[in-house]
Amino acid sequence: MKSNLGVFGLGVMGKSIALNILNHGYTISVYNRETEYTKSFSELTQGKPVKSCFNVEEFINSLEMPRKVLLMVTAGEAVDKVIEGILPYLEQGDIVLDGGNSYFKDTIRRYNYLKGKEINFLGVGISGGEQGALFGPSIMPSGNKEAYQKVQKILEDISAKAEDGKACCSYVGESGSGHYVKMVHNGIEYADIQIICEAYSFMKDGLKLSIEEIQETFCEWNKGKLQSYLIKITSEILLKKDEFTNNYLIDMILDKAEQKGTGKWTSIEGFDIGTPIPTIVASVEARYLSSKKEERIQASKILTFDVGGGHYNKKETLKALENAIYAAKICCYAQGFELLKDAANLYDWNLDFGSIAMLWREGCIIRANFLNEIKEAFDEENNNLILTNKFYGKIIEYQPDLRSTLIKMIECGIYIPAFTSALQYLDGYRSEITSANLLQAQRDYFGAHTYQRIDRKGTFHTIWE
Numbered sequence: 001m002k003s004n005l006g007v008f009g010l011g012v013m014g015k016s017i018a019l020n021i022l023n024h025g026y027t028i029s030v031y032n033r034e035t036e037y038t039k040s041f042s043e044l045t046q047g048k049p050v051k052s053c054f055n056v057e058e059f060i061n062s063l064e065m066p067r068k069v070l071l072m073v074t075a076g077e078a079v080d081k082v083i084e085g086i087l088p089y090l091e092q093g094d095i096v097l098d099g100g101n102s103y104f105k106d107t108i109r110r111y112n113y114l115k116g117k118e119i120n121f122l123g124v125g126i127s128g129g130e131q132g133a134l135f136g137p138s139i140m141p142s143g144n145k146e147a148y149q150k151v152q153k154i155l156e157d158i159s160a161k162a163e164d165g166k167a168c169c170s171y172v173g174e175s176g177s178g179h180y181v182k183m184v185h186n187g188i189e190y191a192d193i194q195i196i197c198e199a200y201s202f203m204k205d206g207l208k209l210s211i212e213e214i215q216e217t218f219c220e221w222n223k224g225k226l227q228s229y230l231i232k233i234t235s236e237i238l239l240k241k242d243e244f245t246n247n248y249l250i251d252m253i254l255d256k257a258e259q260k261g262t263g264k265w266t267s268i269e270g271f272d273i274g275t276p277i278p279t280i281v282a283s284v285e286a287r288y289l290s291s292k293k294e295e296r297i298q299a300s301k302i303l304t305f306d307v308g309g310g311h312y313n314k315k316e317t318l319k320a321l322e323n324a325i326y327a328a329k330i331c332c333y334a335q336g337f338e339l340l341k342d343a344a345n346l347y348d349w350n351l352d353f354g355s356i357a358m359l360w361r362e363g364c365i366i367r368a369n370f371l372n373e374i375k376e377a378f379d380e381e382n383n384n385l386i387l388t389n390k391f392y393g394k395i396i397e398y399q400p401d402l403r404s405t406l407i408k409m410i411e412c413g414i415y416i417p418a419f420t421s422a423l424q425y426l427d428g429y430r431s432e433i434t435s436a437n438l439l440q441a442q443r444d445y446f447g448a449h450t451y452q453r454i455d456r457k458g459t460f461h462t463i464w465e
Contacts, residue, residue, distance in 0.1 A: 014072030016133035107176035120147035125182025127364035136160035138364035142178030160363025187266025206412035228368030309411030334385035
């Protein structure tokens with residue numbers, strides 16, 4: 001008997017996704033360059049329909065036609081090397097799926113390259129980490145639609161399921177759009193996390209709340225409009241005690257944030273295609289600044305001015321903070337979806353933004369209740385999220401709390417790049433007239449870059465001196 005699908009790569013994610021596929025009744029073949037990984041997986045899955053292969057030819061030939069090969073290898077050059085390694089054994093109509101965190105332009109290149117060899121290539125964004133891969137991730141596939149339909153049942157079966165039972169997996173669009181959507185998901189994730197961290201910092205250093213009080217606040221927030229995976233795990237993180245000191249573990253963790261680059265990719269893409277995504281960019285920059293730990297320690301000893309603040313009604317301030325978080329989150333999601341819209345126009349992708357929101361309801365890091373509302377908003381109108389009937393009323397209602405909360409945070413000297421950029425995006429987007437007229441005049445003065453007028457068409461240049 002031939003296997004339904006082959007998994008190439010048995011690292012943390014590959015192993016988990018392979019077990020997930022097995023648990024849904026499919027037969028699989030597995031291969032890893034380091035044979036010990038293959039042997040270990042074979043021992044783990046004794047008695048299950050797995051073919052453990054120790055060379056590429058054996059691996060490819062063990063698959064039913066058309067062959068379906070899921071690559072779970074490190075993004076970048078490794079993917080190209082694997083493709084070249086398996087290509088001699090593939091035939092017309094076979095399907096290669098890249099389930100790694102690949103850069104979307106690499107996916108577009110690989111899609112076109114393999115299309116020329118009559119091999120189907122699907123870029124498959126997968127979110128949810130190890131646990132998601134094992135128990136049900138959010139899956140964002142793209143490429144040839146007919147090829148997708150041949151693997152659709154497998155991918156939908158292994159994906160996360162929302163409360164209504166629907167799979168968090170559906171065809172996204174052409175070529176590299178699946179990995180693009182995954183990239184934007186990660187950019188939103190950066191911003192969402194940073195907003196939550198800034199709220200934590202304000203409660204801790206501004207309101208002087210205890211860890212227990214902060215934990216209880218996050219726990220309560222997760223029962224209301226902020227219900228989400230990130231709010232939930234934050235409440236759980238704050239409860240954890242350190243096994244060495246018996247202090248709360250959060251207080252023992254060094255404040256230097258790391259990243260894998262997808263937030264940076266999102267930021268660069270925003271600059272490249274001209275879409276303002278300031279909250280995502282600010283969140284990436286916040287991680288860079290956090291890495292300057294030694295410099296920050298030195299600065300804290302020199303810049304010792306009193307910033308004041310701290311004397312606030314805690315109950316009222318926490319209620320306003322909850323509303324401020326909600327407004328800031330909607331602004332950052334709006335930025336992410338605007339990037340998707342501009343990309344769809346630029347790369348000629350037919351993206352369904354409501355359906356994309358549904359992919360994120362379960363299995364991924366940014367899953368949240370209000371994704372259902374985002375779906376409803378896009379079903380009604382294709383507008384910036386903050387202008388939709390579903391959200392503009394809430395933005396108007398909550399923006400006073402966003403402003404008043406930011407004033408308190410600034411008074412306390414709290415570092416809040418995500419919150420401030422979210423408000424500035426809101427104020428910039430709603431401004432009928434900005435100072436860009438002066439900017440254009442300056443550019444024309446020093447560089448003869450020309451400008452347009454409000455009262456007549458054409459391009460103009462002035463001799464200013």
